[in-house]
Amino acid sequence: MEVQLVKMQTTSNIESQVLDSIKRRRSLRAYSYMPVEEEKIQSLFEAARWAPSSMNEQPWTYLYATRGQQLFSEILECLNESNLLWAQHAPLLVVSLARKKLLRNGLPNGSARYDLGAANAFLSLQATELGLNVHQMGGYNKDKLVELLGIPTEEYELGVVMAIGYPGDPETLPENLKQRELAPRSRHTVSSFTMNRSFKNGNE
Numbered sequence: 001m002e003v004q005l006v007k008m009q010t011t012s013n014i015e016s017q018v019l020d021s022i023k024r025r026r027s028l029r030a031y032s033y034m035p036v037e038e039e040k041i042q043s044l045f046e047a048a049r050w051a052p053s054s055m056n057e058q059p060w061t062y063l064y065a066t067r068g069q070q071l072f073s074e075i076l077e078c079l080n081e082s083n084l085l086w087a088q089h090a091p092l093l094v095v096s097l098a099r100k101k102l103l104r105n106g107l108p109n110g111s112a113r114y115d116l117g118a119a120n121a122f123l124s125l126q127a128t129e130l131g132l133n134v135h136q137m138g139g140y141n142k143d144k145l146v147e148l149l150g151i152p153t154e155e156y157e158l159g160v161v162m163a164i165g166y167p168g169d170p171e172t173l174p175e176n177l178k179q180r181e182l183a184p185r186s187r188h189t190v191s192s193f194t195m196n197r198s199f200k201n202g203n204e
């Protein structure tokens, strides 16, 4: 496995057939000014609702804000400079949180962040189906977000912030971001992260 890690190659090609929305999903940075319709916002959260979760605890929580709301400006204020540059043009911002404790007994939920990631992935694919782009961001000031939004950190762990909207014109982006927007996506090859053997049995 270590040898393969060193030799890791990337590819932009689809190696096997996958859902069309998986092929089409991208983390774009250029947004159209068009707002996201309320029923589509609800559809995104409906998709998250149906994600699998440990013990069906559904530990995800979303705070969302549309352009013009005070909450929208507060979330924007917390983004890193490099994200703010493009994310300020998205019409919808979503803060994703994971509930730390199990509803059934108040004990810590070791799967909360994992389950939140699954819900965010469902949300992102639903967005693709609706013609929307979701761009997840870990690059934001967590202390500031906690303070501005009054997030009770004894109850919630912070996930990503998402910028969501209809894709816009890449020409509106600064040159370096435009290049990234138009570049093909690259991925490690499937064979570099899968093994049909255990770690014990060498190259059997």
Ligand SMILES: Cc1cc2nc3c(=O)[nH]c(=O)nc-3n(C[C@H](O)[C@H](O)[C@H](O)COP(=O)(O)O)c2cc1C
Binding pocket: 025, 026, 027, 028, 083, 135, 136, 137, 138, 139, 140, 160, 185
């Ligand atoms: C947990 C997480 C944090 C991320 N943080 C950022 C970020 O702060 N800024 C950014 O531009 N992209 C961010 N991304 C997007 C990734 O860079 C992107 O998903 C990756 O490059 C693959 O590109 P693709 O989503 O278009 O396939 C983040 C994605 C995830 C899942």
